[in-house]
Amino acid sequence: MIYEAGKYEIIVIGAGHAGCEAALASARMGCRTLLVTMSVEYIALMPCNPSIGGPAKAQLVREIDALGGEMGVNIDKSSIQMRMINTGKGPAVQALRAQADKHEYGREMIKTILGQPGLDLLMAEVEDLEADEGRVKAIVTRTGARYECQAIVLTTGTYLKGRIITGEVIYDGGPGNQFPAVRLSDNLRDLGIKLGRFKTGTPPRIDRTSVDFSRTEEQPGDDYPWRFSYISPPPQREQLSCWLTHSTPQTHRIVMENIDRAPMFTGVIQGRGPRYCPSFEDKVVRFSHKASHQLFIEPEGRDTDEMYVQGLNTSLPEDVQIRVLRSIPGLENVHMIRTGYAIEYDYVIPTQASLTLENKVVTGLFTAGQINGTSGYEEAAAQGLIAGINAALKVQAREPFILRRSDAYIGVLIDDLVTKYAEEPYRMLTSRAEYRLLLRQDNADLRLTEMGRDIGLVDDYRWDIFKDKKARLEKGILFLQTTTFTPADKEMAHYLSDRSSAPLRDRTSLWELLRRPEIRIDGLIASGWMAAGADEVMDQIQIQCKYEGYINKQLDQVRRFEKLENKQIPVDIDYDQVYSLSNEALQKLKEIRPASIGHASRISGVTPADINILWISLEKRRN
């Protein structure tokens, strides 16, 4: 029995990291939005590692924040430890990483969602997506409620036909032993959408009270009060430590003795797993020369004794997992609370989506997050935000919002997803970003907040903070560039010689002096050459100054890149009418329907000759 339950402009299905961002963005942009989840308790669940950030991922979080998204604010409310990673390797790759209190993270997100005007929350399993002439129309829940809508954002994570594997034990399920979404998968196939199958996994969880920490190495958080969001207040609470231990030759022996029971090697697991997150048994087999692997024991929260064993992601049988754990220093008497498992799931092959994350087959259907074959909370949230924004813009008949590879990691992420045929779950890496030196976590607000304001996601509070920071930054830079010294300035001469810095030859600005490796901005402030200011402003000035040469090199590259990006391909182009394209190029161009010549050139199998031909045919069309 199906009944008419109501009408929304946008319906978001799934309330994980992608779904929460999508729903909040759409509601904040003024669209009446419904967020449907199978379990309210599991909103913004972190079913795997209890951390957010790290290289490339921290940049994503800062970008989400700069655009007015929620992840940065939410992790600042619920972190138990913050560390800045890669501090010695340059500003582009420095990355903040937080350990999260998983339960608090979820609770805080639920509060935000329930407090968001224009956003309704519904607990239900969606069984049917209705489409009419290739355009989404409504959803129907298992209990028969039918909701009409103009756009759907599908963010169902790994729940589509989820299948959980621990040794010989195999059953259907989603993460955290929840029900899988079975019918939705078939429903998508019926709509003409192509699905693939991936695999991922998670390690066992253990009881803190059974760990001997004296045999491990403490990993405390940084003393500095880091935060992800540009608008969060400084953290107040005490931080918790993580603990470092390692596997032993005995651990590896136990794995090898039971390798014939490992689903990874018996052929039980067929989905493709991520190389950057291999199972422990895979590491032991592939890197057999390594006598030991690092393992981090991380708290899952402040109010729980459950701990996560980072590095021990496994689908070995439960009895083997216990023996493996107990062969590790500090875990000799450990009690395992949850068993590690591998999960296989369906995903929507993301080359079917356009750069707005809207499906190219079904109009009004957006997909975001792990359903698009990515991995990671941050990657999911970033896509959720973009899908939510574009769903809202579509409903409001406004121009789509697309970030370029030169704008943001989010741009790289989505461009890669819809262009490349990924063979494993996609994870963001700094090495995927060609303009890495420009896309830093320290300048995400400078890159994106104005765009966020234009879309309507950046509220006045954030906007004022941003404008103030920008003004102070510009003032500081102007001061450095216009304050100059000559060789006759005795005080400056002393200052330089005290720091073994070469004496001035002619009139030199503070900006030029700051470029010298031995001159640092805190030193200039301490000696009274310039006024003190907020850390984030001073750091920003210093980075822009010291790396100016390399930054300009990258800006040149961006200018070349943009020429081809600006060469738009009309949406109605008929590739069959383009003379002399190679077969492979023809097939891929028809499938991906690139937005520009630059976009087309990144499709594997499309050669420079094909690009030239395409270009010529566009010119011919224009004439």
Place this chain on the structure above:
Amino acid sequence: MNEELIAALSTPPGEGGIGIVRLSGNGVIERVNQIFSPAKGCRLVDKGGFTLTLGWITDKDGSKIDQVLMGIMRAPHSYTGEDVVEINCHGGSLPVRRCLQRCLDLGLRLAEPGEFTKRAFLNGRLDLSQAEAVIDVIRAKTNRGLQLAMLQLEGKSRYIEEIEDDLLRINAMVEASLDFPDEVGDLDNDEALVILGEILNKLDKLLAAGRRNEVYRDGVEVVICGKPNVGKSSLLNALLRKEKAIVTDIPGTTRDVVEDYINIRGIPVKIMDTAGIRYTEDLVEKIGVEKSREVIENADLLIFMLDIAEGISPDDMDIYNRVDPERVIVLVNKDDLESKKISPAQLERLFAGVKVIRTSVINEVGLDELEQAVEDKVLSGAIPGDGLDIMINLRQKGALECTREQVWNASQTLQVVPLDCLAIDIWGALETLGEISGKSLKEDVIDRIFHDFCIGK
């Protein structure tokens, strides 16, 4: 894209009457004006379309590379619809290639295969019905051009692959350290320096092998110098006769040859006879003398002739002292004469370490030895390429040199700049090398990270 200036050789490579370097792009006339010295005071930029201007293409130091005719076509009345310059050089691949190289020095880019035609089309210079023919040309040229270039490199040597592999390795080391700091830790600077050093070494060998090969393809310039009547013309004629490639119209001793092309043991040689250098107050002759000096300074190799009957005069030594001893072969001519005013001890003392050959040019004595010396000298001038038999075209050479520069930068800055900046050069090197094979290697770097390092906490 069309604001980029492009250049290409538009006559087939090899010996020919003339060679044409074609340039296109708006503003190219102003640009090429920087390396053009007109015969009469008329500047190239003041010339209208469809004109020819005589003058010289000049080298970095202002010396003349070749006398040329500059054909100018102004936009939109040209093949491509843009400003076009056609440099008509003397035949023989050396002058043509040197002129082309000078244009590239100016910041022009080598045209892609079929690019002139493509521009012609894009600028509406070709009938629309010709579009498909143009596309066929471009497809054929791009694909075949790449295949040919690769064929030249592959099979003969795995050198490029080795360099690529080394670059992938160092890129993976850097990127793994940036993306997986917990698992990989810091970059091992010592190891990185060793790898960068190996890459530099291999690039140098490849470039050297390319240069050695260029000698056979492009030839060298050899200048005969010495006082008047020492036998320069005789030597030139003797070498020409011996080769029998060029039969002179009037055989004789006073043939007024200033320069000619001969072939010495497979190496194309442009051989020039200087007008005779000596101090003089005669203005007309002085100009000739200046010109000779210029020719001497630009030559790849000099044959410095002495007359055994005349002895060694201060004039001789004045000429000799102006040249680089590394590039000299001393020829003691007229060895058949009785009266010898040059003693072996004197030669030993004045030309220590320099190749000295005694000849009697009119009797064709010592010419074999001279040819052997020319070959030795020319080939040793190019650093031995480890026996690599590799042809490198100008595009590949450019890519290799650019790769080398970035690797060198990285090795110089390794200790001082942070890893994210270093990565710009290290990745840039791999990307540039990829231009040779037409490959994009970004994904390969990521694959390599997972191959080389145990990633995954």
